[in-house]
Amino acid sequence: MAQVYERVALIGLGLIASSMFWAMKRSGLAGEITGYARSAETRDTAREIGLCDRVCDTMAEAVEGADLVVLCVPVGVMGAVAAELAPALKTGCTLTDVGSVKADVIAQVSPHLPEGVHFIPGHPLAGTEHSGPRSGFAELFDNRWCLLVPVEGTAPEAVAQLRSLWEGMGANVEEMDAEHHDLVLAVTSHTPHLIAYTMVGVADDLRRVTDSEVVKYSAAGFRDFTRIAASDPTMWRDVFLSNKDATLEILGRFTEELFALQRAIRRGDGDHLHAYFTRTRAIRRGIIEAGQDTAAPDFGRSAKK
Ligand SMILES: NC(=O)C1=CN([C@@H]2O[C@H](COP(=O)(O)OP(=O)(O)OC[C@H]3O[C@@H](n4cnc5c(N)ncnc54)[C@H](O)[C@@H]3O)[C@@H](O)[C@H]2O)C=CC1
Numbered sequence: 637m638a639q640v641y642e643r644v645a646l647i648g649l650g651l652i653a654s655s656m657f658w659a660m661k662r663s664g665l666a667g668e669i670t671g672y673a674r675s676a677e678t679r680d681t682a683r684e685i686g687l688c689d690r691v692c693d694t695m696a697e698a699v700e701g702a703d704l705v706v707l708c709v710p711v712g713v714m715g716a717v718a719a720e721l722a723p724a725l726k727t728g729c730t731l732t733d734v735g736s737v738k739a740d741v742i743a744q745v746s747p748h749l750p751e752g753v754h755f756i757p758g759h760p761l762a763g764t765e766h767s768g769p770r771s772g773f774a775e776l777f778d779n780r781w782c783l784l785v786p787v788e789g790t791a792p793e794a795v796a797q798l799r800s801l802w803e804g805m806g807a808n809v810e811e812m813d814a815e816h817h818d819l820v821l822a823v824t825s826h827t828p829h830l831i832a833y834t835m836v837g838v839a840d841d842l843r844r845v846t847d848s849e850v851v852k853y854s855a856a857g858f859r860d861f862t863r864i865a866a867s868d869p870t871m872w873r874d875v876f877l878s879n880k881d882a883t884l885e886i887l888g889r890f891t892e893e894l895f896a897l898q899r900a901i902r903r904g905d906g907d908h909l910h911a912y913f914t915r916t917r918a919i920r921r922g923i924i925e926a927g928q929d930t931a932a933p934d935f936g937r938s939a940k941k
């Protein structure tokens with residue numbers, strides 16, 4: 637595949653940045669890829685494993701002359717990182733990010749942007765419970781969605797170029813506005829993560845009573861919860877603080893439904909339980925019949941047609 641950007645800078649060398657590096661290298665999408673990490677230990681690891689063509693000791697050095705700068709840090713520090721690197725950005729370059737929340741990141745980053753920089757927020761819907769520079773792999777984005785959230789007035793050529801990069805890394809790209817993104821992700825990712833954290837916490841409390849039975853007899857569903865609950869605490873703390881409104885909205889609805897199910901169990905209301913489970917089974921069957929049981933959901937678009 638042809639080169640999309642001459643020079644790319646990755647800021648924060650964790651799971652997503654390292655996966656982007658290997659994916660760009662796989663298809664020759666960038667001429668030179670520089671990288672910056674805050675800790676000397678991460679920079680040493682990156683140099684040791686050949687992550688980035690050039691690992692820089694300062695953000696300014698990594699960003700200098702870059703045509704594309706990608707912020708791959710936790711969402712809580714996007715603004716501070718943008719403020720630090722803004723003076724070093726080349727006029728005409730594109731600044732993007734990979735954060736799991738969009739409206740808050742836009743609010744944090746926008747005030748620091750110099751004239752002539754194209755800011756195009758993004759979010760690959762692909763990840764694992766692992767983090768750090770050694771955790772990335774080239775295939776992470778293959779056949780997964782990457783959502784771009786261009787703010788009004790962004791140059792279409794700059795968006796098209798970033799789209800080409802993500803497509804070159806294997807992703808399917810869609811554009812979406814920030815508020816809609818944050819609500820959709822609160823439903824599909826953020827609240828489910830919170831539920832997994834809670835369930836593993838509950839089981840851990842119980843383990844003190846029942847010894848190791850919870851782990852010993854755990855079925856697939858619970859094992860998935862423990863995998864998700866092993867995700868990076870800093871990243872997920874920031875996601876909930878940053879997507880506060882949408883998460884609280886979905887969590888409110890979730891607890892209302894949960895209380896209704898709790899009441900049905902207490903009252904022995906089998907009809908309520910049966911009707912509810914029949915409805916959820918139909919949803920799953922509908923997904924399969926529509927051929928949408930893939931990593932690339934269409935967020936209800938086909939239903940609107
Ligand atoms: N892990 C996942 O499954 C996914 C994560 N994301 C988003 O991607 C971003 C990065 O996540 P990962 O790569 O998973 O995290 P990670 O924990 O693997 O890497 C984050 C990197 O940022 C660095 N960092 C933290 N604070 C910093 C600061 N103040 N200045 C400079 N560097 C700093 C860390 O040292 C680390 O190298 C986050 O915003 C996350 O929400 C998006 C999709 C999936």
Ligand SMILES: O=C(O)C(=O)Cc1ccc(O)cc1
Binds near residue numbers: 760763764765825864
């Ligand atoms: O590992 C999992 O199950 C995930 O859900 C990965 C993930 C985590 C955070 C994102 O913003 C996008 C994808």
